[in-house]
Amino acid sequence: GDSVTQMEGPVTLSEEAFLTINCTYTATGYPSLFWYVQYPGEGLQLLLKATKADDKGSNKGFEATYRKETTSFHLEKGSVQVSDSAVYFCALSDAADGGGYNKLIFGAGTRLAVHP
Amino acid sequence: SAVISQKPSRDICQRGTSLTIQCQVDSQVTMMFWYRQQPGQSLTLIATANQGSEATYESGFVIDKFPISRPNLTFSTLTVSNMSPEDSSIYLCSVSGGASNTQYFGPGTRLTVL
Numbered sequence: 001g002d003s004v005t006q007m008e009g010p011v012t013l014s015e016e017a018f019l020t021i022n023c024t025y026t027a028t029g030y031p032s033l034f035w036y037v038q039y040p041g042e043g044l045q046l047l048l049k050a051t052k053a054d055d056k057g058s059n060k061g062f063e064a065t066y067r068k069e070t071t072s073f074h075l076e077k078g079s080v081q082v083s084d085s086a087v088y089f090c091a092l093s094d095a096a097d098g099g100g101y102n103k104l105i106f107g108a109g110t111r112l113a114v115h116p
Numbered sequence: 117s118a119v120i121s122q123k124p125s126r127d128i129c130q131r132g133t134s135l136t137i138q139c140q141v142d143s144q145v146t147m148m149f150w151y152r153q154q155p156g157q158s159l160t161l162i163a164t165a166n167q168g169s170e171a172t173y174e175s176g177f178v179i180d181k182f183p184i185s186r187p188n189l190t191f192s193t194l195t196v197s198n199m200s201p202e203d204s205s206i207y208l209c210s211v212s213g214g215a216s217n218t219q220y221f222g223p224g225t226r227l228t229v230l
Contacts, residue, residue: 042223043222043223044221093219102217
C-alpha cells in the first residue's frame with residue numbers, strides 16, 4: 001500500500017536559518033501531495049499542496065516541489081522564525097489506493113523548534 | 117475553505133463509558149472523515165462518514181467501537197464506546213468536497229480516559 005516517510009525530528013534551528021524537512025513517498029497511482037502543520041495544542045492546518053509532477057506548492061515562505069523521479073516532496077523555507085515552531089506532516093492522497101475516495105496517508109511528523 | 121467546529125474540545129472520561137464527538141461544517145461537503153492521533157504520533161484514518169449510509173471503516177477499526185453517524189452534508193458524530201486508557205487520543209474530523217481532494221481539519225477533540 002501507499003506510504004509516506006519523513007525525516008525524524010526534532011529539528012532544532014536558530015532564527016533565520018534555512019529549513020529542509022525531507023519527505024518521500026510510495027504510491028500505486030498518481031497521488032496529490034500535501035504538507036500540514038500542527039501548532040502546539042491546535043488541529044492541523046493545510047500549509048501547501050501539489051497535485052502533479054513538477055508542481056511547486058508555496059505558502060507563508062514555505063515551498064515544496066513534487067518530484068516524481070525521486071518520489072519526494074521536501075519542505076523548505078529560506079529563513080525560519082520562532083513562530084514556525086510546530087509539527088509538520090507530509091501526506092499523500094491517492095484515489096487509486098483505497099476504493100476511489102481521497103484517503104489521506106500521513107508521515108510520522110517532524111517537530112521543528114526554532115530558537116531566537 | 118470551510119469552517120469546521122468540533123465539540124467537545126476536550127474531555128476526561130472514566131473507563132467503560134462512551135463519548136460522542138460532534139463535527140459541524142458551515143457549508144455542505146461531499147466527504148467527511150474521522151482520524152485518531154495518539155499521543156506523540158501521526159494521524160490514522162478511522163473511517164469515512166457517508167451521508168445516508170453506513171460509514172466505511174479502515175482496517176483495525178470496527179463499528180461497535182467507533183459508531184459514526186452522518187445525517188446530512190454538514191454534520192457527523194463519532195462515538196468512542198466502552199473506553200479504555202488506550203483510547204486517549206486527539207480525534208479529528210476532516211472534510212473535502214467538489215473537484216478538490218484537499219482535506220481540511222477541525223480543531224480536534226482531546227480525550228483522556230482514566
